[in-house]
Amino acid sequence: MSFGVSSVTLLHILDYQLKNQTAKTGRTGFQLLVVHIDTSAVEQTAPNPSLISNLQARFPDHSYAVLPVKDVFEETTSDAKPQTSGQPEEQAEPHATSTSSHLSTLLASLPSATALADTITTLRTRLLTAYAAAHACEAILWGDSTTRLAERTLSETAKGRGFSLPWSVADGPTPGGIMFNYPLRDLLKKELLSHAEFVRPPLTEVMFEESKTGVVSTSSKTTTIDDLMRAYFESVEENYPSIVANVVRTATKLEPAGFEQSDARCQLCGMPVPEGRFGIHGWGGDQHDAQGLEAGVQKEGLCYGCTRSVPRGVGLPP
């Protein structure tokens, strides 16, 4: 739950469905846990987590939770895997007191706005996956619209995360061990916006008003790849909605890479890294060994995409 139009609409629809199930059969097929990951401590544009109480008032039949994103540093309490942590000094520290400082150290070390946005997204997904697993959820339902998924397809591509695309845009099991579903995948954002206004009372009342993106500033300091893609698809959606849908359909056709539970995982995003090809070295486009630097020495355990965002030697979540 991001309080955006998509996730609020999803909740609205599921709530309606549950009410119908109860009315017809007296029982329901599923339960909802509505979770908001609170990033307001680290993102200026993040919604105020107190919005959740409005939602709770409107859709009272579900459980609600707000998790601060810093919790990602304490997610593995019971089955912490020391061998994958790779940050020995961290294990000695008491977790609870230092999670927010861990987080701010990590985020402060990131070199760009793109890296920050990318890392926060990764942490959010991780935290949500961990929460869902801890609460024995069958699946995570994401509110992403077609437009959003198309944006993600291209921005993940642009961030060098093409290898993990099938897990971030297609329905199905993910390496995190939980199903991801995107029930709104066939609806455009503008359709959702119209719908949110037609509903009585309008969903806009409980939504977080996104600041108008409008023209993306050309100042490269604050613009992120995600911003660029959002602006791009906003304009494409205007005239060519089917092309937006086509991007998503195309990305969905990609087959998830096969992986074993024992395969090496990226320490940040948790995606399997085939053949242990960590980091940005050791592929055809890597030119560093051409310049006399040793290739393949980077043993940080980050995938290509995460390596682009996170500099070396930063304390990662366990």
Add this chain to the structure above:
Amino acid sequence: MAPSICAVCQTNRALILRPKNHQKLCKPCFISVFEAEIHHTITTNSLFHRGERIAVGASGGKDSTVLASVLKTLNERYDYGVELILLSIDEGIKGYRDDSLETVKRNAKQYGMPLTILGYDELYGWTMDQVVEQVGKKGNCTYCGVFRRQALDRGAAKLGVRHVVTGHNADDVAETVLMNLLRGDLPRLSRTTSIVTSTPSIVPSSPETTSHTNIKRSKPLKYAYEKEIVLYAHHKNLDYFSTECLYSPEAFRGSARALIKNLERVRPSAILDVVRSGEDMAKLVPGGNDNCGNGCGGQATLVEEEEGGCGSSNGRTTGGEMASMEQQLVQSEAAAEGGLEVEITTAASKSPNPPDSDVIPLVTGKKGKKLKGPPHGTRKQPARQTMGQCARCGYLSSQDICKACVLLEGLNKNRPKNSIEVTYDIPEEASLNGNTVVNGVQQLSLGPD
């Protein structure tokens, strides 16, 4: 502010901010780093072997000029032992090709490489100007692209060369990756990301004979940034010609290009990252190159004739390319409904229930996918191409008669004809009725050309 010192040699003043990673370099260091990277690309991918004769596809533009220059330098410096020749294709576009061919001729002298210029008129009996006269400005890029694709191969065969290198750079590859995502063309996405492509003949011909169906293509500049190529050309005072083709702004490529430039501004590594993503995604394309059954080993990827203009495809109208794609998609969506409904009822153990039923709607596991709603529910396999040879010219083709010959026939009959093919990438599951409807619509919309 104190002048920055070159990050590599630590002595000279840095004059160049490297576009790829914003490293500050002096001029000699930039040139040596750039060359070292191309050398690295060539050696790690084993692009060349000793004694090979290699044709550089030369257009007179910056990419092919830099490619020729760098290859000459590297061949001498590292003793690749390859013989380099220049091969130019003259499409016959007055005001565009005339000048750039002059540049190529000067290059040939400067680098001491033999040059061959082959004209579309020699190869096909038509110059592009004549084609445009015949078919109009719309859709002529199809002709140009189809002809050019074969022209380099035919030219190479004529010269007895089995390897052609082209000046495609990282920006081009990244652009193509995004473009094919936008267009939904996964097979081509996987093809264009590989550094070596080949058009192997169906029957392995004896090594002595060189037919134009087994020419190897490679892109040594695949990881080189366009901006660095320009810088290199500038600092080496290379003689190149820069102009865009008069006939073709392509909507998809233009759109992807603008996006790539913006991405590069936000994060310089983005171009390389897109290339990397493209390579990774190529491995995930269903029925992709990994299990290519007909002996295209190693990194070499099978290439069929490309359809489009200027290294891309889609011979639809130039300006309205995106619009016509949009229209086509709307049509196929409508047409696909029927076929997909059949699939749902056969695949579903329980019929997809309206929201007011008591069936648990959250299905997990494989079946869940089958139950999803129409447009995304099926994972359509991209149509497998079965390769054969063109009955007329012998070029590798999935059709009986290759695209160039089809186009030529149309031209020669003095009747404009466009190249929308039914069989090329129609998904297998789509119902036959749907296809004919879609195709009919395309032809209608193209009729007035």
